């Protein structure tokens with residue numbers, strides 16, 4: 001097994017690391033104290049710099065202006081960008097657009113691709129994904145109240161969604177709604193493109209999350225669809241195939257997220273080690289780094305990050321070799337493992353910083369607030385654990401005991 005980087009990836013990662021350090025981490029004091037909307041002009045400038053460096057849209061198809069890196073390559077990019085909360089946004093590969101781009105690329109009609117896919121990859125517009133409902137469990141999304149009723153050449157959509165991330169400022173939403181309520185559980189819903197200026201698309205509020213409502217890209221909206229009428233030409237794929245398409249979207253998406261989280265771990269770990277070495281805690285000049293308990297945290301964090309990283313790269317490799325379906329166990333394992341490693345690493349880094357860690361003078365409290373959600377979205381820890389355990393136990397069905 002060869003763990004070395006190709007020359008191409010070595011160059012790309014080197015350029016990204018330098019850019020993230022000089023241009024994005026340097027912007028963090030502003031990012032942490034101003035609204036996203038206020039920052040947009042400077043963020044657009046940074047995006048233009050990335051395009052000039054020919055590093056824009058690393059995982060998107062070349063025919064639409066992306067770099068078309070494969071999954072393993074993009075995993076490494078995602079790790080490098082994860083060091084900054086705006087890394088993926090500045091390089092044109094942020095969730096939820098990245099998933100919507102995949103859906104449009106795989107299932108969009110020529111018209112849908114021209115109208116939505118091209119400007120999305122180019123970063124001219126943004127989009128959101130609207131599936132989770134306020135009153136029903138997102139962990140079991142077949143329980144869904146939102147309907148898209150056929151009326152001539154249109155669908156009329158009614159329902160209440162929330163956690164539609166980044167809806168504020170989006171051009172369109174991909175909405176999951178029931179088109180075939182009489183069909184089997186997994187054939188009832190469809191994915192439909194809904195432009196956000198359609199009458200009946202009502203953005204009720206950006207939900208306050210961990211004390212922050214956010215705005216524009218950094219927000220999570222509640223949306224009320226009230227007699228929201230869109231042409232049937234906005235259907236993605238076949239009617240009743242919403243969950244089939246959703247499955248396609250999730251495998252690679254989890255690799256992107258998990259490697260972004262490894263990037264966050266790396267950043268928090270760097271801050272923790274630097275602080276431990278710098279912070280003098282006794283009159284004889286001893287630093288935190290001399291304390292065994294801190295050394296133990298550092299060693300444990302290093303081991304956990306390394307293990308988690310190798311697990312994600314292995315899952316990415318398996319998806320590339322055998323497809324997302326064959327790698328379902330690996331994908332579930334990394335989803336809960338990496339989210340928990342990240343939470344532990346951020347928590348320890350924050351602890352080492354003491355009172356400073358609680359302030360917004362470092363990025364750690366931002367990570368602490370925002371990344372807790374990693375254990376909930378894209379399948380809560382418990383859902384993945386149950387699913388993995390079932391698969392493992394199934395494998396033992398015919399094995400007998402010992």
Ligand SMILES: Cc1cc2nc3c(=O)[nH]c(=O)nc-3n(C[C@H](O)[C@H](O)[C@H](O)COP(=O)(O)OP(=O)(O)OC[C@H]3O[C@@H](n4cnc5c(N)ncnc54)[C@H](O)[C@@H]3O)c2cc1C
Pocket residue numbers: 096129130131132136137138139140162163164165220373376377378379380381382383386
């Ligand atoms: C920051 C953030 C961003 C999000 N972005 C989007 C988005 O862009 N679009 C979108 O549609 N949705 C989005 N979501 C919603 C997300 O997908 C749901 O929150 C998630 O699926 C869980 O659903 P729920 O919140 O309804 O919790 P529930 O389904 O009510 O589950 C609550 C808890 O119950 C436990 N649980 C659930 N099922 C099981 C089980 N089978 N066995 C054991 N325990 C179980 C878990 O601990 C779980 O956390 C986002 C959520 C967050 C927090």
